[in-house]
Structures are given as C-alpha cells and as structure tokens.
Amino acid sequence: MRADARHNQERVLRAAQRLFHEFGPSVSLGRIADLAGVGVATLYRGFPTRHALIKQVALNNLDQLRGLAELAEHADGGVAFTRFVESVIEREVTVVLPILQPSLTGDRDVDTARAALTEALDRLLDPARAQGELRAELTADDLILLLTTVTRPLPAVPDDVTATLRPRHLRLLLDGLRAQPLLPCQ
Incomplete structure (x- = not known):
C-alpha cells in the first residue's frame, strides 16, 4: 500500500472510531470521510463496506487495549492495573467495542482479538485481585464497560471541560474498584 493511501486509511479509522464512539456505528460514512479530510470514494477504496470499517475499528481498538494491558502487566498488582487504566485515559483510547459488538457478533477475527x-x-487483574487490591468480582468485561463510560465524550460538553473531568472520574472509578468498597456489589 502506498504511503498516502495508508495515511488516508489511518485518518479514516481515527475519524470512524471517534464518531462511532460518539454517535454509534450507524453514523453516516460521509460524515466520517469529512472528519478524516478525505472524499467518500477514498473511504470506500479502503473500506468497501460499512461492516469492513466497523470491523477494522474494532480490531484496532482491541489491539490497542491489549497492547496497553501487556505493557502494564510488567508492574506489580494494583500498580499494573492503575497504570493500564491511566494509560487508556491519558492516550484517549476510546473503548468502542461495546457499541460496535452487535454488528460484529460471530466474526472470527473479532472474537479472536477479543479473547486475546x-x-x-485477566493477567492484569488476577494479581491485583489475589493481593486484595481490587474487588474480587471485577471482570475483564466489567472493566471494558467501565472504561467505555469514562472515555466516552460527554454530549454538549466542551472538550476542555471533559479533559478536566476525566481525571476526576478516573479517580472515582479507581477508588470504586478497590477491594474495600463502601457497599458490596450485588
């Protein structure tokens, strides 16, 4: 693939991830192309169907999150967990899989990436749970959904306000996942 085509494809993927996260997978492809700064024909050359675009956004998202988890797991227990969550927030890795999942059900590539x-x-959470630093009932799926909530853009809230609120929400999330919660989770 030529460098300019690869660059356009990356811009389309970034735009699609942002708009899927904000508006869901039915957002217009023209809107994605506009945000990416490319024509609709360029978008379709890289992704001939909406499903192909959704799938690639999901695969990229899963791969980014897996990479951050693997980097963080070299630390100890709760430190590794906190490092992972902070990396997701700091790098603004938006967690879009729960939003895109219905259209990807049964896709082998996505299922394999999700399992990875x-x-x-689990390798990240197990030591922190075993050391009593995280709630025992916290699962990988819980974490994905919680991160979706924290990373999702707030409707009608300016980016600078969101940037201010996000670290506060991160602290609240981390405190709520500690092993000594105020209320048991049922």
Missing part, C-alpha cells in the same frame, strides 16, 4: 484482550486483562 480478555486474556491480557
């Missing part, structure tokens, strides 16, 4: 992410997250 779940394994990486």
Whole structure:
C-alpha cells in the first residue's frame, strides 16, 4: 500500500472510531470521510463496506487495549492495573467495542482479538485481585464497560471541560474498584 493511501486509511479509522464512539456505528460514512479530510470514494477504496470499517475499528481498538494491558502487566498488582487504566485515559483510547459488538457478533477475527484482550486483562487483574487490591468480582468485561463510560465524550460538553473531568472520574472509578468498597456489589 502506498504511503498516502495508508495515511488516508489511518485518518479514516481515527475519524470512524471517534464518531462511532460518539454517535454509534450507524453514523453516516460521509460524515466520517469529512472528519478524516478525505472524499467518500477514498473511504470506500479502503473500506468497501460499512461492516469492513466497523470491523477494522474494532480490531484496532482491541489491539490497542491489549497492547496497553501487556505493557502494564510488567508492574506489580494494583500498580499494573492503575497504570493500564491511566494509560487508556491519558492516550484517549476510546473503548468502542461495546457499541460496535452487535454488528460484529460471530466474526472470527473479532472474537479472536477479543479473547486475546480478555486474556491480557485477566493477567492484569488476577494479581491485583489475589493481593486484595481490587474487588474480587471485577471482570475483564466489567472493566471494558467501565472504561467505555469514562472515555466516552460527554454530549454538549466542551472538550476542555471533559479533559478536566476525566481525571476526576478516573479517580472515582479507581477508588470504586478497590477491594474495600463502601457497599458490596450485588
């Protein structure tokens, strides 16, 4: 693939991830092309169907999250977990899989990537749970959904306000996942 075509494809993927996260997978492809700064024909050359675009966004997202989990797991227990969550927030890795999942049900590539992410997250969570630093009932799927909530853009809230609120919400999330919660989870 030529460098300019690869660059356009990356821009389309970034735009699609942002708009899927904000508006869901039915957002218009024209809107994605506009945000990416490419024509609709360029978008279709890289991704001939909506499903192909959704799938690639999901695979990229899963791969990014798995990579961050694997980097963080070299630390100890709760430190590794906190490092992972902070990396997701700091790098603004938006967790879009729960939003895109219905259209990807049964896709082998996505299922394989999701299983690899779940394994990486379990390797990250297991030591922290075993050391009593995290709630025992916290699962990889819980974590993905919680991160979706924290990373999702807030509707009608300016980016600078969101940037200010996100670290506060991160602290609240981390405190709520500690092993000594105020209320048991049922």
